[in-house]
Amino acid sequence: xxxxxxxxxxxxxxxxxxxxxxxxxxxxxxxxxxxxxxxxxxxxxxxxxxxxxxxxxxxxxxxxxxxxxxxxxxxxxxxxxxxxxxxxxxxxxxxxxxxxxxxxxxxxxxxxxxxxxxxxxxxxxxxxxxxxxxxxxxxxxxxxxxxxxxxxxxxxxxxxxxxxxxxxxxxxxxxxxxxxxxxxxxxxxxxxxxxxxxxxxxxxxxxxxxxxxxxxxxx
Numbered sequence: 001x002x003x004x005x006x007x008x009x010x011x012x013x014x015x016x017x018x019x020x021x022x023x024x025x026x027x028x029x030x031x032x033x034x035x036x037x038x039x040x041x042x043x044x045x046x047x048x049x050x051x052x053x054x055x056x057x058x059x060x061x062x063x064x065x066x067x068x069x070x071x072x073x074x075x076x077x078x079x080x081x082x083x084x085x086x087x088x089x090x091x092x093x094x095x096x097x098x099x100x101x102x103x104x105x106x107x108x109x110x111x112x113x114x115x116x117x118x119x120x121x122x123x124x125x126x127x128x129x130x131x132x133x134x135x136x137x138x139x140x141x142x143x144x145x146x147x148x149x150x151x152x153x154x155x156x157x158x159x160x161x162x163x164x165x166x167x168x169x170x171x172x173x174x175x176x177x178x179x180x181x182x183x184x185x186x187x188x189x190x191x192x193x194x195x196x197x198x199x200x201x202x203x204x205x206x207x208x209x210x211x212x213x214x215x216x217x218x219x
Contacts, residue, residue, distance in 0.1 A: 001027065002027055002028065002029050003027055003028045003029070003050045003051060003116060003117065003120045004029050004031045004047065004048075004050050004051070005022055005028060005029065005030050005031065005049055005051045005052070005053060005116060006030075006032045006034070006040065006043045006044060006047060006049040006051075006052050006077070007019060007032070007034070007053045008033070008034050008035075008036070008039070008040035008053065008054050008055060008058065008063070008066070009033075009035070009054075009055040009058070009082070010035050010036060010057075010058045010059055011055075014055070014082075014105065015033040018030075018033075018112065019033055021109045021112055022112070022116065025113055027117075028113075028116065031049055032046070032047055035059070036058045036060040036061060037059075037061025037062055037063060037065060037066045038060045039060075040054065040058075040061075040063075040066050041061070041066060041069060041070075044077060048075060049077045050077055050119075051078050051079075051080060051119045051120055052066075052070075052078070052079050052080070053080050053116070054066060054079055054080065054081055054082065054099075055081075056083045056094065057083075063081060063083075063094065064093055064094050064097065067079055067081075067097040067098055067099050068097050068098075070098070071097055071098035071200075072098065078100040078101075078119035078120060078122070079099045079101075080099070080100060080101040080102070080103065080115050080119050080125075081094050081099045081102045082102075082103045082104075082105055082107075082112075083103075083104065083105065084104065084105050096204065098200055098201070099201075099203065100118075100119045100122075100123075100203065101115045101118065101119055101125050101203065102203070103115055111125070118171075123172065123202065125171065149208070151193075151196040151197050152195075152197075152198065153196050155193060155196060158179075159189050159192060159193050159196075160214060161179055162189040162190060162193070163193055163205060163206075163208075163209045163215075164209065164215060164217070165178055165179065166202060166205060166206050166209065167205075167206045167209035167210055167214070167215035168215070172186045172190070190205065193205055
């Protein structure tokens, strides 16, 4: 399976670098790279990519608005935000807007490739630095605004363990290793948690963990 990707960033060097990294992979194809949000929407409509790599601050339409417009549509690509700002308020909003992953622009090429592959199969990868710092920053604001939503059903203790690991930025494989369970078990637990929380992706699960205080509790 070849993963089709659109890159949206107003910096020529960033687009060129991302294209070179992704096209060096045998299972990836960059079908377009564009300089602003409106062009990103047009490229998505034309090419129907699997993944959209999206900057936040761009001319004409920013990445946050692009994410909002694409959220919820069954034919929309998975969105991975790639930003310079690890504690930017725009990233907070994108987190709840349906983005599947977040990377800093200084992330390694290997992490960029992993994030695209994860997004393509419905998973997500978030830079650990963003997960911990961003969501910690976010938790006090949400607590002040009101209590985190309650899950439709209580989480089991094992589900809570998995969510704590996820909120620290661990991948599914790292969670499996830490909890001494199989990768399929981790995926099953996360699917159950996602249903109970009515979350769109694992990023929203991590956000809920920090908002509810679960991420700060001992396992």
